[in-house]
Amino acid sequence: MRRSIRSTELALTDASKPSRFKHRLDHPHLSPGITSIKTAGLSSADQVNPDNVSSTQAVWLAVYLPDVCLAVCDWDDIGLNLGSDSGKPRLVIEQKRGQSIVYAACEFAFEAGITAGMKLLSAQALCSELQVRERQPDKERQHLISLAENLQVFTPMVHVELPDAILLEVRDSINLFGGLAALYDSLQHSLHSFLTSNAKGQKEASESPCFILAGTPTPEASLILARAGQPALITEIAAIKTALSSLPVSYLPLAGVVKNAKRSFRQLHDMGVDNLQDLWRLPLSGLKERFSDNFITLLERIQGKAIDVRPAHESKPCFSQSLDLETETDSRQWLSYGCEHLLEQLCDWLGTINAVTSQMEFVFLHNNRVIERMNIGNRQGNAHKSQWLPLLNLYLERQVLVEPVNRLQLHSQHVYPAHLQNLDLFRQSSLAGCDDWSTTLAELSIRLGESHLFFLNTQADHRPEKQLTLFSSEDALSHRPECPKAVSDKSQLASNNLIGSRPCWLLNKAQRLDKLLSGWPASYQRISGPERIESGWWDGVDMRRDYYVMQDTQSRHVWVYRDLENQHWFLHGLFA
Amino acid sequence: MGKLFSENEQQLERQGSQRISLDACLDRADIWKGHRYKVPVYKSYKQGLKDASQVDSSVSSVSTGYAVLDALLPSCGWPASELTEIAVPEWGQGEIRLLMPCLAELAARGKRIALVAPPMTPYAPAMLQAGIALEQLVWIQTEQMLDTLWSTEKLLRCGDVGAVLFWGKLNFQQARRLHIAAQAGGSHGFVFTRSLNDQSSLPLSIRLQLKANQSGLAVHFRKLKSQCGEVSVQLNWH
Numbered sequence: 001m002r003r004s005i006r007s008t009e010l011a012l013t014d015a016s017k018p019s020r021f022k023h024r025l026d027h028p029h030l031s032p033g034i035t036s037i038k039t040a041g042l043s044s045a046d047q048v049n050p051d052n053v054s055s056t057q058a059v060w061l062a063v064y065l066p067d068v069c070l071a072v073c074d075w076d077d078i079g080l081n082l083g084s085d086s087g088k089p090r091l092v093i094e095q096k097r098g099q100s101i102v103y104a105a106c107e108f109a110f111e112a113g114i115t116a117g118m119k120l121l122s123a124q125a126l127c128s129e130l131q132v133r134e135r136q137p138d139k140e141r142q143h144l145i146s147l148a149e150n151l152q153v154f155t156p157m158v159h160v161e162l163p164d165a166i167l168l169e170v171r172d173s174i175n176l177f178g179g180l181a182a183l184y185d186s187l188q189h190s191l192h193s194f195l196t197s198n199a200k201g202q203k204e205a206s207e208s209p210c211f212i213l214a215g216t217p218t219p220e221a222s223l224i225l226a227r228a229g230q231p232a233l234i235t236e237i238a239a240i241k242t243a244l245s246s247l248p249v250s251y252l253p254l255a256g257v258v259k260n261a262k263r264s265f266r267q268l269h270d271m272g273v274d275n276l277q278d279l280w281r282l283p284l285s286g287l288k289e290r291f292s293d294n295f296i297t298l299l300e301r302i303q304g305k306a307i308d309v310r311p312a313h314e315s316k317p318c319f320s321q322s323l324d325l326e327t328e329t330d331s332r333q334w335l336s337y338g339c340e341h342l343l344e345q346l347c348d349w350l351g352t353i354n355a356v357t358s359q360m361e362f363v364f365l366h367n368n369r370v371i372e373r374m375n376i377g378n379r380q381g382n383a384h385k386s387q388w389l390p391l392l393n394l395y396l397e398r399q400v401l402v403e404p405v406n407r408l409q410l411h412s413q414h415v416y417p418a419h420l421q422n423l424d425l426f427r428q429s430s431l432a433g434c435d436d437w438s439t440t441l442a443e444l445s446i447r448l449g450e451s452h453l454f455f456l457n458t459q460a461d462h463r464p465e466k467q468l469t470l471f472s473s474e475d476a477l478s479h480r481p482e483c484p485k486a487v488s489d490k491s492q493l494a495s496n497n498l499i500g501s502r503p504c505w506l507l508n509k510a511q512r513l514d515k516l517l518s519g520w521p522a523s524y525q526r527i528s529g530p531e532r533i534e535s536g537w538w539d540g541v542d543m544r545r546d547y548y549v550m551q552d553t554q555s556r557h558v559w560v561y562r563d564l565e566n567q568h569w570f571l572h573g574l575f576a
Numbered sequence: 577m578g579k580l581f582s583e584n585e586q587q588l589e590r591q592g593s594q595r596i597s598l599d600a601c602l603d604r605a606d607i608w609k610g611h612r613y614k615v616p617v618y619k620s621y622k623q624g625l626k627d628a629s630q631v632d633s634s635v636s637s638v639s640t641g642y643a644v645l646d647a648l649l650p651s652c653g654w655p656a657s658e659l660t661e662i663a664v665p666e667w668g669q670g671e672i673r674l675l676m677p678c679l680a681e682l683a684a685r686g687k688r689i690a691l692v693a694p695p696m697t698p699y700a701p702a703m704l705q706a707g708i709a710l711e712q713l714v715w716i717q718t719e720q721m722l723d724t725l726w727s728t729e730k731l732l733r734c735g736d737v738g739a740v741l742f743w744g745k746l747n748f749q750q751a752r753r754l755h756i757a758a759q760a761g762g763s764h765g766f767v768f769t770r771s772l773n774d775q776s777s778l779p780l781s782i783r784l785q786l787k788a789n790q791s792g793l794a795v796h797f798r799k800l801k802s803q804c805g806e807v808s809v810q811l812n813w814h
Contacts, residue, residue, distance in 0.1 A: 437688060437736035444716065444727055454715040456700040468700045470715075501705055504672040505696035555788040556668045557813075573699060574668030 059180065059235065061215040063151075063166040063191060064226035065144070069104045071195075072139040075131055089127055093120050094135040103135050137163065149315045150194050154187055159219075159310040165226060167219050167310060184233065188213060216240050218304045224251050237304045244302070245277035252276075257294045264291060317353060318413040319346050319360075328366065328404040335364070335408070336396050342410035343392060347385040356381030356418045360388075363409040364401060371403050378442045381416050387439065394446050462535040463543055464506065464572065500531060501549070503559040503573030510570035513560065521560060521569045525551040530562075549575070604639075604652075638764070641677020644809050649782075650801060654678050659755050659765040661746075661783040663772050663798075667695050669788040671768060672741075674795070674811070678764070679739055680707035687738025687763075690731045692716045693724045695743055725750055732757035732765055739764040745771055751778045 065071075069092045089109035093100045100120035112127040124130060140163055148158045148166050154177075157169035170183055177183035191211050214225035216234045224244060225232050228251050234243050249268050254261040267290065273279050279287075279299070288296050300306035323338050339362055350357060359377040363370055376391050445453055455471045515522040529548030536542045544564040552558050559573035637653035639646055646652050654660065654675075662671050679689050689712055691698055698715055716731075718724045724744050731740045732754060746754070746767060758765045772785060781801040787794045792812040800807065 437734060440730055440734040440737070441714075443730055448716065448718060448723060448727065452717045454717065456698060456703065456710050456713055456715060458700045458704065458710070464699075464701075468697070502699055502702040504699060504702045505668065505694070506699040508697060551790075554666060554669075555790055556666070557670070557788070558668065574696070576668045576670065576672040576696075 057171065057217050057235065057237070058169055059171050059174070059215055059217060060219040060222045061168045061170055061184075061187065061213060062161075062219070062222035062226040063147075063168070064212040064214070064223070065147075065164050065166075065195075065210070066212070066229075067104065067106070067210050068140050068143055068164050069135055070106060072136055072143050073133040075133070088129045088131045089114070091120070091123060091130050091132045092135050093132055100132075140164070145313065147191075147194060148313045150190065151187070152313075152315065153190075154183065157310075157312045160313050161223060161310075165223055167222065169219075169310075170215075180233070180235070184213070184215070216243070218302060219308050219310055220253070220298065220302045221304075223253065224302065227251060240303055241276075241280050245275060245280060247276050249273055249276060249279060252298065254295070254298070257298050258292055264295070267291075316413070317355065317415045318411070319349055319357075319415065320409070320411045321345050322407060322409040325406045325408065328406045330401045330404040332396055332399075335401075335405070336393065338408045339392055339396065339410075340389065342408060343388055344385055346410055346412055347383060347388070350383040350415070350418075353415075354418050355415050356383040357412045357415050358382075359414040360410060360412040362392075363411070364405040365407040365409065366403055366405045368407070371405050372399065372401055374399060376442075376446070379438045381414075381418070383418060391439075391442055391446060394443060398447070462533050463541065464502075464533070466536075466541070468506065501575075503557075504576045505574040507572055507574075510561070510572045513569040513571055516569065519567070521550070523553045524558075524560065527551055527557065533561075534564075547572075606639075636762075638678045638681050640674075641681075642674075642811055644811070645795070648797070648800070648807060648809060654764055655781060655801075656764055657759045657762050658781045659751060659758055659767060661767050661769060661778065661780050663769050663774070663783070663785045665770065665772060665787065667768075667770070669786045670793045670813070671786055673813075674786065674793065675739075675741070675766060676706040676708075682738030682764070683708045683712040685738065686712070688712050688714060688734075688736050690714050690716060690727075690737055690740045692728050692731065692740060692742035693718045693744065694741070725754070728765070729754055729757045731761075732763050733761045734763070735761055737761060737763045739766065741766045741768065743768045745769050746778060748776070748778060751780055755779055 070090060073090075073092060075090060089112060090106040091102055091109055091114065092104045094103045095101075102114060102116055102118045102120060102123050104116060105114045105123075109123070109127065109130070114123045114126055120132065141160075144160050144162070144164075144166060148160050151158050151166065151168060155168050155170045155173045159167040159169075161167055168187075170180075174180050174183060177186060191213070195211060212226045212229055212231055214222050214230060214232050216222045216225060216232075217237045218240065221234075221240045221244060224247065225234075228247050230243075230247075232243055234240060250265060254264050258264045268274075268279070271290075273282070284296060284299070287299070297306050301308045321342055323342055325334070325338060329335065342362070343360075346357070346360065358379065358381040359375065362374040362376070364372040364374070374395055376388070376395055378387070378391065382388060441453070450472050453472055457469045457471060458467050459469050461467050513521045513524075517523075520526075527549045529550075530546035531548075532544075532546050534544045545561040546564060547559060547561045550558055550560045557575035558571055559575065560569060560571055562569050636656045637649070637651035638656070639653040640649065649655070662674075664671050683689055684707070689708065691713070694715065698713075700710055700713075703710060703713060716727050718727060721744055724742055728740055728742045731737045740758075740763060742765075744767065746769075751767075754765055754767075767780075780799065782797065783799040785796040785798060787796070789810075792810060795809045795811060797807045797809070
């Protein structure tokens with residue numbers, strides 16, 4: 001079994017005692033049934049019967065996944081036999097103040113003496129063969145969310161507690177599952193199967209995934225118990241204090257509660273408070289004077305004396321529907337009918353949940369083998385078949401199937417709630433039934449391809465070639481904060497001063513002007529200049545140029561420069 | 577409220593100092609003149625500015641930014657819902673500079689401006705200098721004339737697009753079809769071509785030729801709706 005050590009804010013506060021955060025070995029899934037679950041720290045007289053739960057009492061189950069950050073990373077030795085000592089120890093690091101700090105270490109690394117909060121260099125000194133990966137918080141979040149969505153079969157009240165836990169409030173589901181014991185068992189089973197199937201072959205089949213499940217009437221207490229590695233199940237509020245009493249105070253989640261968690265822990269230590277038991281003994285009024293109100297509220301939340309509201313995770317709606325064709329076909333007409341039918345179902349569904357979608361994917365299959373995928377998107381979400389149908393037809397016109405298909409699928413995951421839009425009352429186009437901008441853009445990008453649409457922008461660089469930047473999507477442009485504003489002062493526009501003005505057309509490659517007359521381009525007439533542009537020594541594209549506006553033989557205004565390195569003349573742009 | 581009044585007063589003072597005459601004010605293309613009817617313009621610009629009765633107010637337009645051109649054009653500016661052909665011997669005569677004031681005005685109104693298949697890379701700093709907000713500008717690169725025409729039609733039909741500038745040579749049917757698209761979308765269409773002295777008859781309201789010269793740009797109207805004969809105008813850059 002793999003154990004892992006996590007670095008939390010708490011761990012950093014007390015890095016001298018890393019063994020504190022080592023999880024207990026007795027995981028709940030090893031215990032055969034609920035009868036063997038011990039409520040930690042309780043004497044046998046205080047033990048509660050888990051089935052004897054009063055109906056008004058909330059039951060919060062905390063699922064703690066200590067090695068979620070290890071599980072989401074891709075490792076080199078996937079599929080290798082890790083049971084032997086051949087596997088390289090794994091480390092997950094994070095960057096803190098410019099230094100790589102060990103965030104989590106696998107069991108082998110821990111045995112080698114590597115603990116969370118250690119610098120990467122020290123870890124490498126302890127063990128030469130390490131696999132090191134950067135922490136991926138987004139992937140961890142995704143992993144937790146997908147687990148939370150799986151656990152929604154137990155209760156609608158599932159809360160994702162970042163970065164490594166999930167909370168479930170199961171009071172209303174106890175009767176459905178035939179008692180808390182049965183619920184607990186099936187939850188364990190479900191967790192086990194989910195984590196094993198998601199392990200992507202990183203672990204052996206025999207090795208059990210690591211999770212800790214703890215339950216108390218308050219969410220904070222459940223989390224503390226689970227993070228302390230104590231698979232307890234407590235159903236009475238009065239028993240919480242006793243269950244937690246043996247735990248060190250460093251398990252208190254102070255990081256988000258008080259301003260300086262480190263100082264608070266030191267303060268507690270100086271007061272002689274090491275275990276939570278010591279804390280329970282102190283009068284609240286005295287603590288209130290030493291710590292902030294938030295600290296007292298936290299203690300009250302743990303004991304169920306203060307209200308603790310956790311938002312339930314809402315899964316994103318998504319649409320998935322398939323259609324079996326009677327015969328294999330690659331006829332555009334038949335496919336068009338099929339796609340239209342699926343699209344109609346999607347639009348009906350969107351209508352019933354009052355939502356819009358911005359992207360959908362048609363999949364063409366032959367005997368469950370994917371032949372072609374077709375992505376259709378519209379930047380502005382839409383729920384109307386009439387808006388999607390032209391895009392669909394446009395796509396189908398260009399689509400060439402390499403093989404006939406007998407099954408169509410339609411998926412849409414980008415579903416958003418529909419907001420009423422404000423349309424311009426006097427806008428002519430809305431009256432005349434013109435296409436709007438987003439539809440036109442979507443049509444253009446489907447027909448021509450995204451790489452044929454450009455939005456222009458400038459960047460702060462003096463070199464003319466570097467000044468222009470291109471984006472293929474409008475969103476990328478609008479999200480750039482430094483998007484410059486157009487000159488609004490009309491007087492500036494009216495000025496005829498050509499110095500510093502830029503040409504409309506820029507030649508992709510500057511044209512060498514060969515014919516020179518006493519060092520100047522022959523038959524070119526200088527209008528303004530020179531404007532010296534000298535920049536770029538730092539990135540290797542060094543340039544030293546004198547730019548002139550000139551009139552050529554056809555009386556066109558052109559942008560010409562002399563390269564100061566070699567005194568050659570080049571035509572670079574046209575004032576079209 | 578107090579602040580608002582004082583601002584208005586300041587504005588009035590500023591206008592007063594510029595002394596805009598009533599006629600000049602009425603000549604502005606963006607003043608709506610409900611009781612005017614379409615009256616053909618017979619006088620050329622040399623005979624003086626049109627008086628208000630000769631302004632074709634049935635056509636919405638955007639000022640060209642050049643007084644002589646505004647005076648010459650029946651709609652007092654580049655007409656919307658129409659196609660304008662601009663022929664040049666070589667790219668770079670000043671054809672984009674001619675349209676810049678109009679494009680800046682359209683962009684300021686929140687309209688999109690599309691460049692379809694331009695011959696060279698549009699240079700963003702120049703557009704900014706001309707007062708065109710870059711987020712209003714889209715550049716579409718096509719490989720075939722068919723795609724150019726298709727994209728142009730789509731864009732002209734789109735109500736949010738103010739002007740479509742495209743490069744290519746049109747035949748009668750294509751010009752007719754794009755004209756209908758421009759009418760549907762109410763946008764300005766500008767087609768740039770290098771074929772001078774093209775004798776073919778196209779259903780375009782304005783066809784002009786540009787030739788850069790020493791002092792500026794010679795604009796030669798080969799065809800102007802409701803105008804007899806050909807007219808030439810000289811625009812000076814300086």
